[in-house]
Amino acid sequence: MPTPNALANCSVLLLSGGRGQRMGGQDKGLLHWHGRPLIAWLHELARPLSDDLIISCNRNNERYAPYADQLVADQEQDFQGPLAGIRAGMAAARHPQMLVLPCDAPLVDAALLDALLSQAGSRPVVVRQGAYWQPLFCLLPTHLRDDLERAWQSGERSPQRWFGRLDPIAVDCPLDDPRLANLNTPEILATTAR
Numbered sequence: 001m002p003t004p005n006a007l008a009n010c011s012v013l014l015l016s017g018g019r020g021q022r023m024g025g026q027d028k029g030l031l032h033w034h035g036r037p038l039i040a041w042l043h044e045l046a047r048p049l050s051d052d053l054i055i056s057c058n059r060n061n062e063r064y065a066p067y068a069d070q071l072v073a074d075q076e077q078d079f080q081g082p083l084a085g086i087r088a089g090m091a092a093a094r095h096p097q098m099l100v101l102p103c104d105a106p107l108v109d110a111a112l113l114d115a116l117l118s119q120a121g122s123r124p125v126v127v128r129q130g131a132y133w134q135p136l137f138c139l140l141p142t143h144l145r146d147d148l149e150r151a152w153q154s155g156e157r158s159p160q161r162w163f164g165r166l167d168p169i170a171v172d173c174p175l176d177d178p179r180l181a182n183l184n185t186p187e188i189l190a191t192t193a194r
């Protein structure tokens, strides 16, 4: 069951600031999947959870704006990776917890988000499949922004290495969990069912 009260305190960061190289350089969040831009599916999922829906994007701001309460851009403009978006989101988030999701995973469902949110506390909560962390599906306490800033300034660019030091709590999912499908290429985008 969704727990709206627990979620009222949560910011949401949708990561859509990548280069989209495997999509031929297209802005992945704006690509259509089953009739709507990918970002619209994530927006629909996340909208009921938060009054602070943040989108990390580095272009096409006017097209993302209708799906967000705030837009953030990476400080550097050379696509340093998703940790850059998490860093910008952490700096802007208005609540003590920030749920992070990538724009290209439209099959994530409310039950998975609930599983992350139900463990909210002082440590990161991160999806894990078998032995593999899925660092872009996570819940981060925003008090970690200073820790993240220090890590970033010392050259860290890997979300997994960053939170790996912070004793993350795992939300375990099966290796073949369809909810975690990442639509990274035109072929996968075209052939993935709803």
Ligand SMILES: Nc1nc2c(ncn2[C@@H]2O[C@H](COP(=O)(O)OP(=O)(O)OP(=O)(O)O)[C@@H](O)[C@H]2O)c(=O)[nH]1
Pocket (backbone or CB within 6 Å): 015, 016, 017, 018, 019, 020, 021, 022, 023, 028, 056, 057, 074, 078, 079, 080, 081, 082, 083, 084, 085, 086, 101, 102, 103, 104, 136, 182, 184
């Ligand atoms: N803010 C920000 N987000 C990024 C960056 N690189 C990747 N992301 C996001 O992180 C998530 C996972 O990245 P990928 O699936 O590799 O997406 P991508 O980098 O756009 O695609 P490729 O260029 O094909 O690797 C996606 O939601 C991206 O939008 C970046 O440099 N900045």
Ligand SMILES: [Mg+2]
Pocket (backbone or CB within 6 Å): 018, 019
């Ligand atoms: Mg990438």
